[in-house]
Amino acid sequence: MKLPTDVRALLRRRFDNRHRDWFAAPDAGEEWPLTIPLGVPTEQAARGRLDAALAWVRAWQSWQGTGMLQWTERQWRTLGTQRMPELLRLAGPREVAAWLDEADRWDRACRREAAMVRRWPVLTGRLSRSFDVLADYPDADFERLVATLAWLERHPDSGLYLRQLPIPGLDTKWIEARKSVLAELLCRVTGRAGIDGDFHALCGLRRAPLRLRMRVLDPTLRDRVGGLGDLTVPIEELARLGLAPRHVVIVENLQTGLAFGDLPGTVVFMALGYGVDVLASVPWISKADCFYWGDIDTHGFAILSHLRARLPDVRSVFMDEPTLLAHRTLWSSEASQHAAQELPHLRPAEHTLYRALKDHVPGPAVRLEQERIAWDFVWPTLVDLFATPHAPLRGN
Template sequence: MKLPEDVRQFLARRFRSKHREWLIGDSGDGQWPLEVTLGVPTEQAALRQVDGVRAWVSAWQGWQGVGSLSWCERRWKALGVQRLPEKLALRGPEDVALWIGESARWVRAQSRYQTITVRWPVLARQLPRYFDVLADYSDADFRRLAEMLGWINLNPKSNLYPRQIPIAGADSKWLDSRKGLISDLVATLQGDPTGERDFFRRCGLRAQPQLMRMRVLDPELRARLGGLGDISAPCEEVASVGIRPKNVFVVENLQTGLAFDDLPGAVVIMRLGYAVDVLGQLPWLQQAQCIYWGDIDTHGFAILNRARTYIPSLKTVLMDESTLMSHRDLWVEEKDQHSSTELPLLTNTEQKLYQSIKGNAWDQQVRLEQERIRWDVAWNAIQASIR
């Protein structure tokens, strides 16, 4: 016997699984009206739970919700003639949405779906994937989205920076969180839904140059650059600098690189994170001894593994078990560990340490940030690494 709350829960599940189909208007096998049977009991079942049946009937007698409620009569020997709620019929998605408190979202999503598909019918099958966008965006955000799609569709090869697009409110913060959505919809508008996925290439826009931050640690090398020692420039410009360092340090965090003192024949590249693929664009780096120093955590080793794709001879410093254990008092918890169980470009020793951290061998998701290592210990190890 389904009470009104049981029906609401059933309809909520149905809405979650079917609302995208309903938005398209794909009613499948003629599911409307949607009939929900209320579970009329047999006489024997009713006799076992007389009070429950009375409460069930009373709940539906007092019900004043949406839909068409049908009743039936049962002539029972022991209980006489009983009028019982049999089924509830709902005319369409709007009835379901009203039942479960989703009416405003459904009406808004349906209205916006129609607005977009009238303008671009080709998006009709794809838009339901973004039901939450249609249902929950503010009017201003939805207007910006439609204007952005329209402008890119009319200017597919503008070669402008995104902030140059003449759409009010479409600033970097707004756009950064919507690149995937816009790329996906533009791809469909362009008739190439399985092609280029990069936002900038797909939309014909110009990406900001990727800047590399590098410090030149050798006075003689700095002299060749007119005394310039702290460089932040596009990667292709850094690739063409007129120096040939003997030692190149790559450190995960900015302040670590800023803390380096002068070292003969050395430079330090800072804060690349996972963007270490740019190291492969530096021809002068291939002839140098390269040393990576990152956090001792799963992502630190994952970055190292990725970097070795471009620099197979890459060595490490201060990323060993001894360093980790001697700074136990500075451990923190790594919130989200890297997903890989094994990183193929690590050495056996590095692989063992990585898997020990993954397996919580010493504590829960251990992490030692490189900046926390005592600087006297760190600097001695750095100097020793290039002797």
């Protein structure tokens, strides 16, 4: 015996799973009308749960929702003639939405879809993936979305920066947060390919130059860049510097890189996150001995694997089990671990430690941030390493 609350729960699951398909083809014949049997009990079952059966009938007698409720009569030997709710029929997806108090969302999405299809007929039946955008964007955001889409369609190769787009109310934060929505709609409107996920190339926009922060730790190398020791440089200009250091150290966090003192023949890059692979495009970096030092956590190892895909000879430093265990009192926890079970470019000891972290062997989601490792241990090790190139290294 399905009560109205049971039907609502069933429709919630159905709507969540199917509403995009319904939106793409709201009149699909195989779906509608949607018929939901309400579970008319047998006489024996009704007698065994008489109070529940009476409450079930009363609930449907007082129901005033959307759809057509079909009743039936049963001639029972001991209980006489009983009129009971048998089926609920819903004519289309809007009636399902109404059951869930989402009729306004459905109507808004339909109105906006119709407006976009009038402007771009190629979008007919192709906006189901954008249902939440159409249903939930405030009017100002939706109008800005359409205006931006129209402008990008008319100016496929503007060569402007994002901030230069002459669209009322548009700002960089707004468009940055909606890149994926704009890219998907623009591909459909124009028929262009996604250009390997490059939003700027897809939209014909100029990308702000990628800038890398580098510290030059050798006085002789600093002389080659006008005595500067801390530079933030576009990557194209960095490639032209031709510094040719013997050692390149890449650290995950900014403060670690700032803590470095002078080291012979060495430069340090910092705070690149998963963008570390861009360093492989700088010829003099790929010719140096490269070292990566990240947090001992799953993301630190994921970044290392990502980097080693482009710089296969890079060595990790201070990312080993002895270092982790020696700093047990300084552990924290990762808010969210990296999803991959395996990382293809880790070396055996690194992979063993990564799997231990994933499996919570040291403890729940253990993390040792690189800044927490004792500097009076780190710095002498680094000095010895770069003063004597073949010195033992704490890492891999």
